[in-house]
Amino acid sequence: MTADIIDLRSDTVTKPSVGMRQAIFDAEVGDDMSGEDPTVNRLEKIVADLLGKEAAVYNCSGTQSNQMAVRAHCQQGDEILIDESGHIVNYEAGAAAALSGVSARLLRGPFGIFDVEDLDGKVRPDNQHYCVTRLVCVENTTNHGGGRAWPLAQMARVGNWAHDHGLKVHVDGARLFNAATAQKYSVRDFARYADTISICFSKGLGCPMGSILVGDAATIYKARRARKLFGGALRQAGMMAAAAIYALEHNVERLQTDHDNARAFAEAISTVCGLRIIVENVESNLVFFEIDPARGTSAQLSARLMERGVRINPSGPYRLRACTHLDVTRADVLQAADMVREAMETDLAQANGSHLAGSAYASR
Ligand SMILES: Cc1ncc(COP(=O)(O)O)c(C=O)c1O
Structure with a gap:
């Protein structure tokens, strides 16, 4: 049976399943700020072990997790190296600057995936004129870069290059399990080249909230302090950690x-x-x-789709992003595609008097 509204805006729209709600209900809890929530502790151990790292800290969101990492690795005035499409610099409300006094030097890799040639020459010399280059940030999968997964060999090159240059490496792995699924590597193999990795449970894994930051014990200790500083320390968070454990057991294989x-x-x-x-x-x-600009804007197509019960967001003036997840079926996405065709062939058929057969936009 297909849904009334087919919501392809994001994998963040997923709602907890009955099984997940039961796991939430059954969770044993305690005061996490005192280290006494057994379910949070269990989740942190599970994920640290899975990624082959010493420690982990559960937290509220991907943004918080990334910014805890930036804070733990950097000092005020430091600079990070990150692709220009990166979530950390574009979609986290300027938090690196606002919360940690950190600036960003932007790289430009295909689909947000840069290589050592892009990094070459980007580490500031040790000179009082310059800030200190401290951290390389990798996003996997890239979101606005295009939903692409880092090849393992490229991550190895970049990670080794960063470490050879005295830099730390943070992975924004909001969708790391998607990346591992796409490229057929283990999250542990990928994590080997990173100092810290953030993973979101609230996206393709289907939880109501939560992310986790993983790394060595000393860095996670600092990150835990940053979590408190940023107002994100938790109490009986075991209910949400139980959802995350459920997701790791039930929602990874299906990605x-x-x-x-x-x-x-x-x-x-x-x-x-x-x-x-x-x-x-x-x-x-x-x-x-x-969408071809001669036919309309992404906002117009998005609005025409909404009238047809399909939600797809613009991600630029002429660019749209559709996102599949565990609350949409194959039938849903095919129906959504039919609605895209119908909207383009009717409402947006002749906008601005253009006829596009044979143009670069005519097909794939
Ligand atoms: C790549 C990436 N990193 C971080 C985040 C931030 O996650 P949150 O919305 O939980 O703060 C997102 C959210 O969409 C994301 O796509």
Whole structure:
């Protein structure tokens, strides 16, 4: 049975399943700030072990987790190296600057995935004129970079380069399990090249909230202090940690289904006249596509889709992002694709008097 509204805005719209709600209900809890919540402690141990690191700290959100890492690695005035599409610099309300006094030097890698050539020459010399370059931030999968997963060999190159240059490496792995699924490596193998890794439970894993930051014991100790400083220290958080444990046990294996549905959606819209999408670029659960400016804007297409019961957000003036997740089925995404075709062939067929057959936007 398909849903009334097919919501492809984000994997953050997922709602906890009955099984997850039961796990939440059954959770043993205590005061996490005193280290006394047995379920939070269990989750932190599970994820630290999974990633081959010493310690972990459960926290409220991906933003908080990333910013705890920035704070733990850096001092005021330091600089981070990050792709220009990175979540940490674009979508976290300027937190690195506001909370930690840290600036960013931007890199430009294809799909947000840079390499050592992009890093070369970007470490500031040891000179009083310059800030101290401290941290390389990697995003996996890249979100606004295009939903792509870092190849393991490239991560190894970048991680080793950073460490050889005296830098630390933080991975914004909001969707790390999607990346591992797409590239067929273990999260542990990937984590080997990073000092800290943040993972979100509230996205493709289907939890109501929560992220975790993993790393060595000394860095996680500092990050825990930053969590308190940023107002995110927790009390009986075991209920949400129980959801995360449930998600690790039930919702990781199934991520390939989301990726297959994303591909199916991409395939289905790839022949719609007036859209541009490269199906081969769809590697995870994120599908980016563009509307020909002569046919309308992403906001117009998004509005026309909403009228048809499909929610897809603009991610730029002419760019849209559709995201598959555990609350949409193959039938849902195919129906959504039909609605995209219908909107383009009716409401947005001849906007601005343009006819696009044969243009670069005519198909994939
Ligand atoms: C790559 C990436 N990092 C971090 C975050 C932040 O997560 P949160 O919304 O839980 O703060 C997001 C959210 O979408 C994200 O896509």
